[in-house]
Every structure is written in structure tokens, then in C-alpha cells.
Amino acid sequence: MSLLPRGRVLRATFGCNPNSSSLGVDVTFLLFGATFASALALALGALLRDRGAAPAGVAPAGESSGEDGSVDGKQTP
Amino acid sequence: MKLPGIGLAISRKRAEAFGGIVELRWPRALLHVDREMMRRLGEPESPLWIGADDSREAQLDGSLDAPLDAGTIAQPLSAPTEVHVVLSRRCSAGCTGCYVDATPQGAALSLDEARRILTELSQMGVFHVALGGGEAIDLDYLFAVAAHASSVGIIPNLTTSGLGLTPEMAERCRAFGQINVSIDGIGDGYQRARGFDGYRHAERALRLLRAVKKEVGVNCVVSRSSFDGLGDVARLVRELKLNELELLRFKPVGRGAHALGEELTLAQSQAIYPLAQKLMLRHRIRVKLDCSFAPMVFWHKPSAAAAAFFGVQGCVAGDVLAAVSPEGQLMGCSFAGKPEADARVPGEMRAHWRDGFKEFREFASRAPAPCSSCDYLHLCRGGCRAVSNAHGDFHAPDPGCPTVIAHRIAHRGIVSDQHEVRAPSRRSLPVVPS
Numbered sequence: 001m002s003l004l005p006r007g008r009v010l011r012a013t014f015g016c017n018p019n020s021s022s023l024g025v026d027v028t029f030l031l032f033g034a035t036f037a038s039a040l041a042l043a044l045g046a047l048l049r050d051r052g053a054a055p056a057g058v059a060p061a062g063e064s065s066g067e068d069g070s071v072d073g074k075q076t077p
Numbered sequence: 078m079k080l081p082g083i084g085l086a087i088s089r090k091r092a093e094a095f096g097g098i099v100e101l102r103w104p105r106a107l108l109h110v111d112r113e114m115m116r117r118l119g120e121p122e123s124p125l126w127i128g129a130d131d132s133r134e135a136q137l138d139g140s141l142d143a144p145l146d147a148g149t150i151a152q153p154l155s156a157p158t159e160v161h162v163v164l165s166r167r168c169s170a171g172c173t174g175c176y177v178d179a180t181p182q183g184a185a186l187s188l189d190e191a192r193r194i195l196t197e198l199s200q201m202g203v204f205h206v207a208l209g210g211g212e213a214i215d216l217d218y219l220f221a222v223a224a225h226a227s228s229v230g231i232i233p234n235l236t237t238s239g240l241g242l243t244p245e246m247a248e249r250c251r252a253f254g255q256i257n258v259s260i261d262g263i264g265d266g267y268q269r270a271r272g273f274d275g276y277r278h279a280e281r282a283l284r285l286l287r288a289v290k291k292e293v294g295v296n297c298v299v300s301r302s303s304f305d306g307l308g309d310v311a312r313l314v315r316e317l318k319l320n321e322l323e324l325l326r327f328k329p330v331g332r333g334a335h336a337l338g339e340e341l342t343l344a345q346s347q348a349i350y351p352l353a354q355k356l357m358l359r360h361r362i363r364v365k366l367d368c369s370f371a372p373m374v375f376w377h378k379p380s381a382a383a384a385a386f387f388g389v390q391g392c393v394a395g396d397v398l399a400a401v402s403p404e405g406q407l408m409g410c411s412f413a414g415k416p417e418a419d420a421r422v423p424g425e426m427r428a429h430w431r432d433g434f435k436e437f438r439e440f441a442s443r444a445p446a447p448c449s450s451c452d453y454l455h456l457c458r459g460g461c462r463a464v465s466n467a468h469g470d471f472h473a474p475d476p477g478c479p480t481v482i483a484h485r486i487a488h489r490g491i492v493s494d495q496h497e498v499r500a501p502s503r504r505s506l507p508v509v510p511s
Binding site: 023026 | 085087095096099104105106107108109110111113114116117118137154159161164172205207208209232235236253254255256257284289292294296312320321323325326328350353354357363364365366367369370371374379380382383384385386387389390391393394397400410411412415
């Protein structure tokens with residue numbers, strides 16, 4: 001049996017990219033290495049699972065949902 | 078585990094084959110999560126969730142859990158997470174290396190076209206758009222485009238030269254998420270890189286923008302001649318309290334196609350990643366390198382697990398990233414690739430996303446040597462297709478990759494004064510006085 005909690009964060013990218021080319025390397029985070037990445041994955045996972053315990057918006061299958069329950073999650077940033 | 082007092086604000090989420098992508102409003106982030114997490118967040122079972130939760134179909138391609146085997150074609154996302162919308166090829170600055178070959182009379186999307194495109198991107202599930210050109214702030218409908226993006230749930234971000242930015246316009250720039258001003262050098266360094274004396278205008282724009290919002294940074298194109306001035310640019314970012322420095326590799330595209338001599342030397346390519354780390358530590362600023370720098374980063378053999386988790390990837394065109402040209406063409410990337418659809422025609426982008434972009438998506442499965450034997454292929458994806466294309470072969474490994482250069486020297490005997498390949502340093506970073 002896996003010791004990892006069910007419901008995992010697999011990847012995390014931070015901030016917004018205003019550029020013509022995609023964000024490739026966030027030096028700030030990559031510098032800290034795998035141990036930091038693993039710890040961050042666990043922390044974010046725990047926070048998200050905690051967040052998920054609250055009622056969330058429900059959308060039809062195959063469509064995204066916003067926290068306000070609106071289909072497509074339309075929301076002003 | 079619960080961490081009382083700390084909450085994540087979720088803006089949107091969308092299903093993917095591996096689970097889904099969750100957009101956080103605070104901290105601003107995109108999280109790729111597994112299916113179980115999506116269920117916990119209230120997402121109903123998705124038709125994209127084929128196979129069992131522990132099946133190959135449920136893995137996130139390219140992550141450390143699921144590196145791509147030779148011959149495997151990566152499963153693309155159901156939609157890009159970010160799209161570069163090139164609003165125009167219209168700009169009067171005349172920068173010598175402009176990748177869209179912008180002129181004062183260049184083509185531009187109309188406001189109605191831009192709105193329709195943004196609406197469809199929102200329906201596809203796109204989270205961010207990068208608005209640029211050309212000089213976007215020269216368009217009198219730029220802020221209407223930004224307002225529409227926000228109204229359909231997409232975060233609009235902006236790159237600008239800052240030329241012509243007024244205090245009133247800066248105030249209106251609150252509508253954007255991240256705004257970066259292009260500065261490729263300080264003072265005379267700016268003029269050498271861009272071909273005109275615009276530094277004072279760019280710095281003024283940074284100050285105006287920083288006065289109204291925190292999410293302001295600098296884009297710096299790293300070329301052979303601008304490389305030595307990166308420290309000065311980083312210092313400016315620190316002094317103005319900007320939130321990031323983005324280093325963009327010079328790509329010989331557009332007017333820059335005639336400037337192959339501005340590509341980085343091998344020594345510079347090998348030095349860019351340690352230099353970025355050094356600038357980050359010395360100035361305590363956030364430093365990013367764009368996707369085309371991936372080969373130069375992976376040559377130093379960083380942690381693959383950390384790279385996978387933080388989304389450090391090479392060419393993500395036609396997967397994470399797409400672009401819309403001022404002529405309305407949907408492309409994998411703003412710098413290379415063939416048009417895949419007419420973005421102005423309703424439904425065309427969505428219809429062509431699933432099965433298009435093969436020239437980008439199939440590279441890893443057909444990668445020639447030395448990429449085919451590289452441990453980082455599933456992350457690097459062969460480097461930058463635009464640079465390869467500019468050198469005559471879209472499907473060739475990135476010619477600027479130090480590993481590729483070493484391979485060519487070993488197998489073809491190509492030697493030049495730029496092709497001195499050194500082993501990456503395994504030493505700790507030098508202690509740099511602040």
C-alpha cells in the first residue's frame with residue numbers, strides 16, 4: 001500500500017507568463033532541488049485536500065467548474 | 078494534514094487525462110493534480126479519465142513518474158494553458174532583432190476578432206494569455222481586449238517596450254496580471270541591442286507601472302552582445318523592486334534572422350544557467366529562463382524530479398503553449414511552426430487542437446541523436462524548434478545545445494573557436510557579496 005496520500009499535486013508552476021515564448025525554467029524554484037519539490041507537493045496537496053472538503057462548484061462532465069459553481073469557471077482575476 | 082490559517086484560493090479548474098489543472102488565485106499558480114484530487118475538489122467523473130487511476134493513461138506525461146519511452150508520443154493537454162496572442166505587427170520602434178518584423182503599418186487583429194478568439198480560448202479552458210506584438214499599447218483597443226479577457230476568466234498579461242506609456246495608461250494597466258517591459262541592456266547597452274536609444278523611456282515606464290502594481294518585471298533578450306550586461310539589468314530589477322527578471326534566448330527569427338552572429342557562443346550557453354542562479358542570489362530577485370534555454374539548463378544535469386515538478390520543460394508548443402498571429406492563424410509557437418487553424422473562425426481552434434501540431438508533438442518520439450539517448454529528453458524535448466528551423470532543419474536537435482555541439486564535434490569533426498566543450502562545473506555556487 002502506498003504511503004502517499006490519495007490526491008496528489010503532480011506539478012506546480014507559479015506566476016503568469018507575459019512572453020511570446022513559454023516559461024521554461026524558474027531558477028528560483030529549481031535551485032532548491034527535489035527535496036523541496038517533494039515537500040512543496042505534500043504541503044500543497046494537504047492544503048488542496050483541506051480546501052476540497054468545502055463545497056465546490058459542480059459542472060457537467062467534461063467541463064471545467066469554478067469555485068463559484070459557474071460553468072467554465074468564469075471569473076475576473 | 079491541515080494547516081490552519083493558510084488557505085488556497087481556487088479560480089478555475091479543468092479536467093485532463095491525468096486528473097486536472099487547478100488555477101490558484103493566491104498564490105498565483107497552476108497546479109497539475111491527479112484524478113483523486115480533482116474528485117475531492119468536486120469535479121465530476123470526466124470522459125477524459127480513460128482507464129484506471131493507476132493506468133498509463135492516468136500518468137502525467139513527461140513527469141518523473143511517467144518519463145516518455147522512446148517511440149512514445151506525449152499525450153497533449155486538452156487545451157493549452159497559455160496562449161500568446163500577437164495582437165499586431167505594428168510598431169514604430171524598429172528594433173533590429175524584432176521577431177515579428179513589426180512596422181508602423183503592420184497587420185493587426187481587430188477588436189472584434191480578438192474578443193471572439195479570447196472567448197473561444199476561455200471555452201477551451203485556457204488560463205492565461207500573453208498579449209504582445211508589435212507594440213500592444215499603441216493599439217487604442219488594448220484595454221478593451223484586456224477587459225474582455227478578464228470577463229471570460231482569462232488572465233491577460235502584457236509585454237511592452239514602454240515607449241509612449243503615459244501615467245494614465247499605467248493606471249489602466251492594473252487590468253493586467255503580469256506586465257514585463259523589454260529591456261535588453263542598460264543605457265548604451267539598450268541601444269546596442271535594439272538599435273535605438275529608448276532606455277530612458279523604458280525605465281520611466283517601469284517606474285510608472287511599478288507605482289500602480291507589484292506584478293511588473295523585465296524581459297531581457299539574451300544575445301551574444303547583451304550577455305555581459307545581464308548583471309546591470311538584474312541590478313535595475315532589484316533597485317526598482319520589480320518581481321521578476323525573465324531572460325529570453327535570442328532567436329534568429331523575423332528581422333533577427335539576419336543576425337545569426339547574435340546567437341550565444343558555446344561558452345555563453347554553458348554559463349547562462351549558473352549566471353541566472355548567481356543573479357538570483359546576488360540581487361535576491363526572481364529569475365526565469367524561457368523554454369528555449371532548456372538545453373542549456375539540462376546540460377548542467379539539475380534534479381529531474383524538481384524540474385518535472387516545477388514544469389521546467391523545453392519546447393511545449395502545441396501542448397502547454399499556443400500562439401495566435403495578427404493574421405488570425407493558430408500556431409504552436411510565435412516563432413515557428415505552420416498555421417494549424419484560422420482562429421477567427423468559431424470552433425476552428427478547438428477542432429484542430431486535438432490532432433494538430435504533430436511537428437512539435439512528435440519530436441520526442443522521433444528524436445535523432447544525441448537527443449534520443451539524453452536522460453532529459455522527456456523534459457527538454459529537443460530544445461527550441463524555432464532555432465533549429467532558423468538553421469535549416471525544423472526536426473534537428475537544437476544546434477545551440479552544448480550536448481548537441483559536443484556530439485557533432487565527436488561524430489563529424491566540427492571544430493571552431495566557439496566549440497570548446499567543457500564539463501559542467503560540479504562546484505558549489507560562488508559566494509557573491511551583496
